[in-house]
Amino acid sequence: MRFYTLASGSTGNCSLIVAGSGTDQVTVCLDCGIAQRTARQFAEAVGLALTSVDAVLLSHRHSDHSANIVPVAARARAPLYASEAALGTNTRTGWAELQRRNVEFRAIADRGSFQIGPLLITPVEVPHDADPTFGFIFEADGQRAAYFTDLGRTEVLQEAGLLDGIETLVLESNHDQQMLSRGPYPMALKERVGGNLGHLSNDQTSEFLAAAAPHGLKTLVLAHLSLKNNTPQLALAAAAQGLQQRGLSAVELVVAPARGPLRSAPQCK
Numbered sequence: 298m299r300f301y302t303l304a305s306g307s308t309g310n311c312s313l314i315v316a317g318s319g320t321d322q323v324t325v326c327l328d329c330g331i332a333q334r335t336a337r338q339f340a341e342a343v344g345l346a347l348t349s350v351d352a353v354l355l356s357h358r359h360s361d362h363s364a365n366i367v368p369v370a371a372r373a374r375a376p377l378y379a380s381e382a383a384l385g386t387n388t389r390t391g392w393a394e395l396q397r398r399n400v401e402f403r404a405i406a407d408r409g410s411f412q413i414g415p416l417l418i419t420p421v422e423v424p425h426d427a428d429p430t431f432g433f434i435f436e437a438d439g440q441r442a443a444y445f446t447d448l449g450r451t452e453v454l455q456e457a458g459l460l461d462g463i464e465t466l467v468l469e470s471n472h473d474q475q476m477l478s479r480g481p482y483p484m485a486l487k488e489r490v491g492g493n494l495g496h497l498s499n500d501q502t503s504e505f506l507a508a509a510a511p512h513g514l515k516t517l518v519l520a521h522l523s524l525k526n527n528t529p530q531l532a533l534a535a536a537a538q539g540l541q542q543r544g545l546s547a548v549e550l551v552v553a554p555a556r557g558p559l560r561s562a563p564q565c566k
């Protein structure tokens with residue numbers, strides 16, 4: 298299984314997950330909040346074709362994740378897996394647009410695992426201010442990977458067994474608390490981002506890692522970093538400290554670029 302982030306953060310999110318091999322190989326597009334053409338170019342840069350993905354998966358309705366989800370599914374003639382509530386009446390992602398573009402819809406729900414070829418996907422509902430918002434566990438080829446961004450708290454990740462055996466973890470490390478509180482955002486937005494239904498701070502991510510990072514973890518990808526209220530150096534330092542406290546100093550630690558793929562995508566081996 299290979300996990301590629303193509304864009305990450307409030308300016309747009311898009312990832313590709315590749316599982317299986319030969320005629321069994323499948324590629325899934327997780328979220329597309331960047332322009333379709335840009336996503337296609339980023340996919341090509343890692344040798345993948347956005348136009349032939351086997352399924353499209355939506356975490357939640359916020360436009361940095363959903364903006365171009367329907368065009369991507371339509372172009373690839375792939376089914377769209379999302380919650381019914383995420384679609385609604387929005388002109389770009391609503392039911393009418395799905396029908397107009399002939400996109401097949403498949404509803405997802407908390408812990409309702411489903412299979413796409415050799416890839417088993419389990420949506421896990423997380424606390425965020427778009428109801429519902431899902432993170433995901435991906436399992437294939439005897440490997441497990443997980444993707445959790447856009448969540449205000451980490452308790453759900455500490456549920457017994459949830460992250461057991463995870464080798465690749467894509468985890469939000471959105472903001473530095475001091476930069477957020479001193480930064481340019483209006484007070485209401487500061488409260489939203491830092492609140493229980495907002496985004497994980499570097500400290501929250503670090504505390505989670507120190508308490509509950511899975512012991513078999515090989516690669517940690519820090520994701521959804523704020524461009525205004527964080528720096529890769531601060532996020533990396535906080536996460537490294539958390540991993541060290543957990544005795545996981547050997548874990549490969551990288552930041553998902555806001556735009557463009559990670560040069561070497563984590564491979565579960």
Ligand SMILES: [Zn+2]
Binds near residue numbers: 310359447
């Ligand atoms: Zn987001």
Ligand SMILES: [Zn+2]
Binds near residue numbers: 447
């Ligand atoms: Zn969001």
